[in-house]
Structure formats: structure tokens, C-alpha cells
Amino acid sequence: MTIGLSPVSLTALTLLLATAATAQQPAASVAHPELWPKVAAQPKRDPAVEKRVEALLKSMSVEDKVGQxxxxxxxxxxxxxxxxxxxxxxxxxxxxxxxxxxxxxxxxxxxxxxxxxxxxxxxxxxxxxxxxxxxxxxxxxxxxxxxxxxxxxxxxxxxxxxxxxxxxxxxxxxxxxxxxxxxxxxxxxxxxxxxxxxxxxxxxxxxxxxxxxxxxxxxxxxxxxxxxxxxxxxxxxxxxxxxxxxxxxxxxxxxxxxxxxxxxxxxxxxxxxxxxxxxxxxxxxxxxxxxxxxxxxxxxxxxxxxxxxxxxxxxxxxxxxxxxxxxxxxxxxxxxxxxxxxxxxMFMYSGSGWKQLYDNTLREAKDxxxxxxxxxxxxxxxxxxxxxxxxxxxxxxxxxxxxxxxxxIGSADHRAVARRAARESLVLLKNEGVLPLKANANILVAGEAADSISQQAGGWSITWQGIDVPNSAFPNAQSIWKGIEEAVKAGGGTARYAPDGRFTQRPDAAILVFGEKPYAEFKGDVPNLEYSPGDKQDLEILRRFKAAGVPVVAVFLSGRPLWVNAELNASDAFVAAFLPGSEGGGVADLLFAGPDGKPRHDFRGKLSFSWPKRPDQYVLNRRDAGYDPLFPFGYGLSYAQPGKVGKLDESRPAGMAAATPGTFYGRGQTPPGWSIEAEGVTQSGVDRRAQEDSRRFVWRGAGQVAFTAPRAIDLSRESNGEISLVVEYKAESKPAGKLTAGLQSGGKTVELPIGNSISSARAGEWTRLAIPLQCFAKRGADMQAVTAPLVLRSTGAADISISDVKLDYVSMPMDACGDTP
Known part of the structure; x- marks a missing residue:
């Protein structure tokens, strides 16, 4: 359930970068224009345009100007x-x-x-x-x-x-x-x-x-x-x-x-x-x-x-x-x-307070x-x-x-350019003699991403985050699976799609399409470059194919280079597809041979970002001191220029734990240093997806539960966008007293009523509560100094189990803050 609580030179530059990395004191924030390049700005001023502009300007009131x-x-x-x-x-x-x-x-x-x-x-x-x-x-x-x-x-x-x-x-x-x-x-x-x-x-x-x-x-x-x-x-x-x-x-x-x-x-x-x-x-x-x-x-x-x-x-x-x-x-x-x-x-403003911005700016222009x-x-x-x-x-x-x-819009000519762009953007990282595949073979395609246009398109696709947008919203597009199916059918082979990679008849080859879910802006910030640290399902599918002796091609969708050493080891060929857009056929164009057995198209993409050897190599640029990538800037194999990739180290650096950003409780654990503080509430482990991966909280009377950070955290940027505090929970019964969800910051707790939402949920079933962070901000919470992002408080008996507390994007009506059934 979602409640309506919304919305130079090489040498010189290398030295400069090294200096930046080791500087003890940051430089001042005042630039010296004389040190910057002069530019032959275009277009040149047109006297007729300038005359018209000046005439308009002279005829405008201060109110007119502020509106502009x-x-x-x-x-x-x-x-x-x-x-x-x-x-x-x-x-x-x-x-x-x-x-x-x-x-x-x-x-x-x-x-x-x-x-x-x-x-x-x-x-x-x-x-x-x-x-x-x-x-x-x-x-x-x-x-x-x-x-x-x-x-x-x-x-x-x-x-x-x-x-x-x-x-x-x-x-x-x-x-x-x-x-x-x-x-x-x-x-x-x-x-x-x-x-x-x-x-x-x-x-x-x-x-x-x-x-x-x-x-x-x-x-x-x-x-x-x-x-x-x-x-x-x-x-x-x-x-x-x-x-x-x-x-x-x-x-x-x-x-x-x-x-x-x-x-x-x-x-x-x-x-x-x-x-x-x-x-x-x-x-x-x-x-x-x-x-x-x-x-x-x-x-x-x-x-x-x-x-x-x-x-x-x-x-x-x-x-x-x-x-x-x-x-x-x-x-x-x-x-x-x-x-x-x-x-x-020009101000860019979002929200209902733009009239206040206008009034304040008008006053300041006049005074x-x-x-x-x-x-x-x-x-x-x-x-x-x-x-x-x-x-x-x-x-x-x-x-x-x-x-x-x-x-x-979405014309055939335009789609042809997009398909060409997809082909040119893919980088072949590994190919142990598997590619190109024969189009007349029996091909198994696995991975939910294979038939998800939103995942191959990434963020900023119909919606801001691009999450869970159905294929029907992309009528002039083709998923990677459909592109592969089309290529194999045209070549006289057979293609079958099994998202989980299961098969009864052994295929000649398998293709796993997998990678990052769509995201945009701060929702995509991560603590390190390990791919999918908490879920190794894709790796398991690759290893299963490998164990069965099925040649496997990995097509990896991502918005950045990521540490995928284990996935590379488990693949016979590995393609960094990044986010190829709406033309999945462009991917298939590179994977399959023509009737003569030769590649229909060759790979031409070269890495524009260095690829990490370890998950902690998130600052990895070719001009850096100690540059040591797995695949360097400019790397990219092709059919004309093949290469070998040996066995890669799969060990995670000591002291680097897997983490998911914006998760305050999940899989039965809080992040390091965090705590769950309960007053007047008993708690115990319960099962949802795995053994004791959730906590059950029982109130007999007044009490509270707080998910507390070891130090104040800054959620101001998240509260500026459509990011919500999401709680996945199960209510065993309707709460007897007043129930609120609060955010603690700056020594106070800002609370919002959630009793109606909890009461309307079906007892005994897992659901979710989404509270936009901007609702707390509008009520005076100091979003730059949050000490507890969730404080659940009840004045009477309540029985609630919680599996997840996290930040997530939830599309909700702008400025709709309030408890709704």
C-alpha cells in the first residue's frame, strides 16, 4: 500500500590530478577568469535582434520581468x-x-x-x-x-x-x-x-x-x-x-x-x-x-x-x-x-510555492x-x-x-539510426571463441532484462527513474529478446525465452541478459562498484549453464563499469551493452553470424570509462597515479581484433562489506553502526523471504521503535526530489491507539499520522507504506541532520512486522501529504 504523503598537457594534467588527490586544504571557491580560456562564442550579435530585444525590455514592467x-x-x-x-x-x-x-x-x-x-x-x-x-x-x-x-x-x-x-x-x-x-x-x-x-x-x-x-x-x-x-x-x-x-x-x-x-x-x-x-x-x-x-x-x-x-x-x-x-x-x-x-x-522551480518565489523576487527587484x-x-x-x-x-x-x-516520432528511419547507435555503443570485453553465434542454432535466452525495454533504456525513459515501465509504453521499440528471436528465426534456428534459464532440452548456446535496474540521479549513487552485492541470482544462472556445458554469452546492462569478475569468469563471452536504448535488434546484430558464417556486424565500441579490477576502484581514470584497471580506457575487442581474458580474482577486498545505499534495514540487518531502539515494545525475529529476515514489534501500550543512525545523515537532496521513506510491513491486527511515523533530526521528531493506512491494510499480508521525505521537510525537519529516519510511535496496542526500511522513488501526487485510507 502506498499512502498519499507525497511529493593541457598530459604531464601537466597528471600532476594537477595528483595534487587534487593529495591536497590537505581545498582550494578557494573563487575563480580567476583570466586563467580560463577565451572562446569565440557564437552566434555573433545581430543588431536587428538586439534592437528588438531592447524595445521589448523597455516596454516591460518589473512584474513582467520577474515572470520571465x-x-x-x-x-x-x-x-x-x-x-x-x-x-x-x-x-x-x-x-x-x-x-x-x-x-x-x-x-x-x-x-x-x-x-x-x-x-x-x-x-x-x-x-x-x-x-x-x-x-x-x-x-x-x-x-x-x-x-x-x-x-x-x-x-x-x-x-x-x-x-x-x-x-x-x-x-x-x-x-x-x-x-x-x-x-x-x-x-x-x-x-x-x-x-x-x-x-x-x-x-x-x-x-x-x-x-x-x-x-x-x-x-x-x-x-x-x-x-x-x-x-x-x-x-x-x-x-x-x-x-x-x-x-x-x-x-x-x-x-x-x-x-x-x-x-x-x-x-x-x-x-x-x-x-x-x-x-x-x-x-x-x-x-x-x-x-x-x-x-x-x-x-x-x-x-x-x-x-x-x-x-x-x-x-x-x-x-x-x-x-x-x-x-x-x-x-x-x-x-x-x-x-x-x-x-x-532563470529559476527552475518545482512545487506549489512558486508564487512565493515570484512575490519574494518581485519585492527584491523593487527594493x-x-x-x-x-x-x-x-x-x-x-x-x-x-x-x-x-x-x-x-x-x-x-x-x-x-x-x-x-x-x-519513432519512425522507421529514426529507429534505424538508433539501431546503428546501439551497435556502435556495445563493447566486447571477452570472447573465448563463442561469438558470433550461428543463427540456425538452438538458442536459449535468459534473464528478466532480456524482455524489458525499460531496463535496456535505463533512467529518463517515460518516467524519471524509468522503473517498471511496461513494454507497451514503448510501441516503437524492440526488446533484446525480440531482437534475438527475430535474428534466429531469420537464420533458420530456434530461440526460446526462459527468464530463469531453466531448460529440459540442452541448447546449443545460451544468452543471459542482466544488469542494473533503471535509476536516475541520486537514486543511482552506490557505495562501491560491486554488481548486485545482495543478490547473486544472475551469477548462479551463468554458473549453471557453465556446469551443464552450455556455451554462454553475457550481455550486461549498466549505467557504469562495475566489478563483475565472477560473472566474467562464468561467461564464455561478455558484452558491456551499457544502456542501448529502444532497439534491442542492435544487440542481436552483433551476436549472430550471417548465412556465410561471418559476423553480420563487428564490434567497434571502445571503453570511455576504465573498467575496475576491484569493487573499491571507483576512482579509476587513466591519468591517475597507480592506474591499474582490469580493462583500460579505450579497450574493446572485436572479431577482427580478438583477445584473451584469463581467470580473474573474485575475492572482495578485506573490510569492504556489501551494502545497498539508502537501506536502513533489510535482510534482518541494519547497516554497520545503526541500531533499532525500542521503548515499551517487544521485538522478535520472523520470516518473510528467508529465516528471520524481518522483525516483529508488539506494543502492549504506548511505546516507540526507532531506526537510529550512528551519526547524523544528510537527506536534503533526497527530500528535494520524489524520494520516499518506504517501509515494507505486515500488520497482524488493526492498531488500537494513535500510530505515527516520525523522522528525528536536530533534536526533535516530526511525526505524520499513519493509522488509517495501517488499519486499511489486510491483516497478515505484507504490503508497504511510502512517505515522501518532502512531507517531513515541509513540517520543519532538518533534513541535513537526520538521526533516525523512522520512528514508529503508538499510543496503544499494535502488532507490526517489518522486513525493509529504505529510500526509494515512488511516483505520487505532488504536494499531497496526509494520512489516507
Missing amino acids: IIQVDIGSITPADVRTYKIGSVLNGGNSGPYGDEYASPAKWLQLADEYYDASMARTGKGPKIPIIWGTDSVHGNNNIVGATLFPHNIGLGAARDPALIREIGRITALETAAAGLDWTFAPTLAVVQDDRWGRTYESYGEEPQIAADYAGAMIEGVQGRVGTKDFLAPDHLIATTKHFLGDGGTGGRDQGDTKVPEEVLRDVHLGGYPAAIEAGTQSVMASFSSWNGEKMSGNQSLLTGVLKDRMGFDGFVVGDWNSHGQVQGCSNEDCPQAINAGLD GTIPAARLDDAVRRILRVKVRAGTFDRGRPSTRAFAGRFDA
């Missing part, structure tokens, strides 16, 4: 609100769909785009009519829309080393997004990830800044069109966003964390593709959630203004990330003049807290981009040249 610098999620703002507050932009967050429907048709997206546009142009009286722009995370295709073409995530594209392909992917993404009436994509991500524990590693092209530099311009040109040609910001293109400025890949594996490096490393490693993107004409840049040496990027004036705008000449606008301004020191989500004064041009010149500069930049993009001249979204071209 606020962007609100569509789940929190209506067209009527846009008209009243003259809001300049909306976005759809990872779980926001038109009219509350994540699975809305393209026609519904276009319909709502028209409604927002009409509202923005429905002005009466004095002042200009300024069209709204809609931003979306089209990060690997128009991935929010059912039926869209989904390309491999960036980690796979980095392995492809093909800028021309990147440009074409950008073009197709823009067209499929424009067809639904949207104006702007929050892509590409140019993070240069240095610690693979980070949950956004797959959004990076690779660990080397040169890959980002090679790809940045190509992707910007694909999305926006080439500067100086008729294609630039034409109706079949979008406004692009280069993100996240700056240093998001250096936070030590922690999402929204702190990049503690000297200024030279920030510049020479993390700036990566930004100069190329600015030279290609990127029209927006997104400020990172992360910090640099303790200062949040959304409030770092020396970087946003001094480096990006003044030194590098960027004249588009800077947008924040999802409520990122609220993390700036002295700010809240509803009040942050510091961010605007630092150089942020001079935000200087008039700074406000004008922000609005001027936004207007410049809107004029360049033709939004003032093209009319309603549905009347634009490519709007409504729903036949282009």
Missing part, C-alpha cells in the same frame, strides 16, 4: 497562472506529463503546449506579449513521450567515438520533440565523471574531457542546427542546454555533492566540452546542483558571471536545476536573490536587493534566445512547420 526569470513545472502551474503572472517558461520534470498523465499521447503534449502559449499571449492593456517556452529532458531522444525513438545513453555513445552519429542523434531528438510542440531540451550533459559511484555516470560521455570536447559541438549543432545556416534554430530544431556547469562529475560519487579540486583541475578536466558548445552556439547553460570547494554553483558569481559570461562570452541564459537555488547558502526554494545576483538568469541592471541583463538574455529561436514569429505550437508530425 521563473520557470515552473507543469505539475504545479496552470495556463491561467501563466496568464496572471506572465511566467516566461514551463518545464516537465521527469514525472510530469500533460494533465497529470505520464503516458499522455503526443497530441496531448501539443494540446497543452498550445494552452500555455495562448495564455502567455493573452495579455490585455499595456506591455508586450512574450511567448512562453517549454523545456524538457530529451536526453536520449524525446524520452518522455510514448513511442519516441530512444538512443543509447551517453556512456554508450562515448564508447562509439562517432561525432557524426552524435550530430544525427541530436537532429532526430530535436525533430521528435518539436513535433510535440516543445521548444527546448535540457541536453547535452557534458559531465566528465571521475568517480563511477555517481548515479549519473551514464549521462557522461566518458572520464576524459576530450570526449566531451569532441561531442559537444556535434550535439549542439544536431539539436539547434548549425550557426550561420538556415537550419539554426529552425522549426525542426530546439534550444539546447549545456549542463551542468561546472564540475558535476567530480563530487566523489555523491549526487549534488562537492567538487573539491584546485581551480586548474576544474578548468582542465571539468570544463571539457563547454568551449566547443559555446562555439557551436549553445543558447542555454544549466548551473549544476553541485558545489565547488563548498560553494553551490547556483550561487558562484565568479564562475557563472566572471568565467562563463564575461571571459568565455556566453550570451545566452543560465537556468538553474530543479530547485537548485534553494541549496545556495542563505536561500530557500522560495527566496534566493543571491542566485540571480550571482548570474543565474534593490536584486539590482535593476542585473534583472535587465537576465531578462535581456532570455528575450535574446526567444527572438533567435523565432518564438515571437511562429505562432501557436500546433501551427509551426513541424508540429504535429507525429509520424516522425
